Amino acid sequence: MLANFDGSNAQIQWQRFCDLLWYERDLGIWLDVSRMAIGQADLDALAPRFELAFAAMAALEGGAIANPDEQRQVGHYWLRTPELAPDAATTAHINAEVERIETFGREVLDGSLCAANGQPFTDVLWIGIGGSGLGPLLMVRALQEEGQGLPFHFFDNVDPAGMSRTLAGLDGRLATTLVVVVSKSGGTPEPHIGMEQAQARLEARGGQWAAQAVAVTMIDSKLDQVAVAGQWLRRFDMFDWVGGRTSITSAVGLLPAALVGADLRGFLAGAARMDALTRVSDLLHNPAALMAAAWFVAGHGQGKRDMVVLPYRDRLEVFSRYLQQLVMESLGKKHDRGGEVVHQGIAVYGNKGSTDQHAYVQQLRDGIDNFFVTFIEALEEPSDIPPIGDEIPGDFLDGFLQGTRSALMEGGRQSLSITLRRFDATALGALIALFERAVGLYAELVNVNAYDQPGVEAGKKAAALILALQERLEALLSDGQERSLQELQQALGTDSPESLFWILRHLCANPRGYQVTGDWGAPASMKFAKV
Numbered sequence: 001m002l003a004n005f006d007g008s009n010a011q012i013q014w015q016r017f018c019d020l021l022w023y024e025r026d027l028g029i030w031l032d033v034s035r036m037a038i039g040q041a042d043l044d045a046l047a048p049r050f051e052l053a054f055a056a057m058a059a060l061e062g063g064a065i066a067n068p069d070e071q072r073q074v075g076h077y078w079l080r081t082p083e084l085a086p087d088a089a090t091t092a093h094i095n096a097e098v099e100r101i102e103t104f105g106r107e108v109l110d111g112s113l114c115a116a117n118g119q120p121f122t123d124v125l126w127i128g129i130g131g132s133g134l135g136p137l138l139m140v141r142a143l144q145e146e147g148q149g150l151p152f153h154f155f156d157n158v159d160p161a162g163m164s165r166t167l168a169g170l171d172g173r174l175a176t177t178l179v180v181v182v183s184k185s186g187g188t189p190e191p192h193i194g195m196e197q198a199q200a201r202l203e204a205r206g207g208q209w210a211a212q213a214v215a216v217t218m219i220d221s222k223l224d225q226v227a228v229a230g231q232w233l234r235r236f237d238m239f240d241w242v243g244g245r246t247s248i249t250s251a252v253g254l255l256p257a258a259l260v261g262a263d264l265r266g267f268l269a270g271a272a273r274m275d276a277l278t279r280v281s282d283l284l285h286n287p288a289a290l291m292a293a294a295w296f297v298a299g300h301g302q303g304k305r306d307m308v309v310l311p312y313r314d315r316l317e318v319f320s321r322y323l324q325q326l327v328m329e330s331l332g333k334k335h336d337r338g339g340e341v342v343h344q345g346i347a348v349y350g351n352k353g354s355t356d357q358h359a360y361v362q363q364l365r366d367g368i369d370n371f372f373v374t375f376i377e378a379l380e381e382p383s384d385i386p387p388i389g390d391e392i393p394g395d396f397l398d399g400f401l402q403g404t405r406s407a408l409m410e411g412g413r414q415s416l417s418i419t420l421r422r423f424d425a426t427a428l429g430a431l432i433a434l435f436e437r438a439v440g441l442y443a444e445l446v447n448v449n450a451y452d453q454p455g456v457e458a459g460k461k462a463a464a465l466i467l468a469l470q471e472r473l474e475a476l477l478s479d480g481q482e483r484s485l486q487e488l489q490q491a492l493g494t495d496s497p498e499s500l501f502w503i504l505r506h507l508c509a510n511p512r513g514y515q516v517t518g519d520w521g522a523p524a525s526m527k528f529a530k531v
């Protein structure tokens with residue numbers, strides 16, 4: 001019988017620690033959910049839901065249409081255990097892609113595959129957004145060793161100032177930069193616009209686009225067609241049944257791993273091992289189920305507590321951003337699968353544990369109690385950071401983690417902890433697989449589709465309407481006549497002048513040939529004309 005969470009009773013908490021501790025020797029991972037408010041009654045109450053959740057995950061892995069809104073299978077688990085794929089052709093295809101990625105990475109790094117000017121590749125410009133950008137960023141930040149592999153640069157949105165800075169940094173090396181354009185759908189505007197900018201600048205600097213460009217996308221997508229027609233250097237498949245936020249064990253994460261010389265096979269093996277461990281249909285012996293149950297109880301099954309991710313390892317600084325997409329895009333849903341309005345989700349934030357202690361941990365300890373912390377630590381330390389006197393940095397880091405963990409409990413705050421014996425590619429694969437499965441199980445508990453993203457589609461459609469409105473506005477003003485916002489609104493038939501004001505404020509801040517009179521603080525006083 002599990003005792004209830006009681007932050008004021010050290011003995012009870014120690015007993016809970018022992019009762020709930022999950023440990024796996026081969027991976028060297030511990031999970032401790034004893035400081036989450038989960039009790040025996042919760043475990044009993046959740047047991048039937050978990051039976052259904054385990055069955056649903058088994059069906060998903062077996063090839064069911066687990067994303068009914070898009071009529072898609074959900075197969076990211078097959079990527080690390082290809083023999084699980086529903087048919088032999090898919091298994092062979094996954095295996096072949098991994099080998100192609102490995103070979104390509106090796107050839108680029110050893111110089112047997114060069115840029116068109118005969119020089120070895122010097123840099124990678126990675127163009128992708130959402131899962132097509134965050135996963136690669138995590139891989140590179142987490143796994144690249146100093147001086148190993150190629151330096152990576154990212155276009156992960158269409159900020160012209162960001163693109164300008166990145167291209168300026170690459171300037172003299174653009175002819176030896178490998179450009180990887182990543183979009184599962186192949187139709188997302190951001191990577192498309194980034195690609196156009198990269199191609200134009202690269203060609204202006206003497207590069208040869210086709211010999212330097214790589215596409216990662218679904219076969220026959222718009223991007224794939226461009227890559228085929230343009231005879232790009234390589235194309236890698238981003239399978240139909242892999243979602244953006246769970247694509248890190250596809251080419252999306254494996255290609256960066258190969259290009260920074262990381263242990264791609266170890267990464268896949270870590271994920272595969274964790275998949276096996278989280279397939280166990282026994283709540284107390286399944287770490288993903290323990291996490292999902294703890295999240296559920298903490299947030300009353302309604303996401304009422306945020307997940308604060310505190311990794312005590314700089315290499316995991318991007319992990320909370322990665323989890324933001326994985327958790328929030330998967331769980332943040334208006335409707336459940338029965339069509340009821342539920343407004344589900346769990347908010348995620350965090351940076352680096354020890355650093356955040358001197359930023360917002362103050363509020364966690366003493367302020368509003370609307371969160372639970374996820375501590376992540378790695379025990380092994382590099383050998384080139386010696387003790388100075390009697391001060392060993394790793395001991396301080398451990399002390400700071402334990403100190404924050406204790407201080408939170410004293411304040412009645414909840415936390416869970418993941419301890420890695422060592423941080424490496426295998427551990428990263430395992431960590432990602434752990435969260436993927438926990439999110440999948442949690443989605444089953446709260447009955448939402450974790451694999452669609454209708455809210456994002458709504459934003460995309462609204463953005464397209466604004467761009468179309470800008471086109472009509474510019475066409476109207478092209479006659480040189482001066483007009484107020486009200487006149488523009490009437491002519492264009494919009495329900496308010498607000499969007500027009502935003503568009504014009506942007507246009508007038510740049511040399512686009514617009515003339516403005518009046519006061520920007522009093523929109524009704526303003527008149528606009530194209531000169």
Ligand SMILES: O=P(O)(O)OC[C@H]1O[C@](O)(CO)[C@@H](O)[C@@H]1O
Pocket residue numbers: 129130131132182183184185186187188191243244245329453456
């Ligand atoms: O890889 P794509 O198709 O360009 O999509 C990028 C991202 O956009 C989304 O579809 C919606 O934000 C994400 O799920 C995805 O990771």
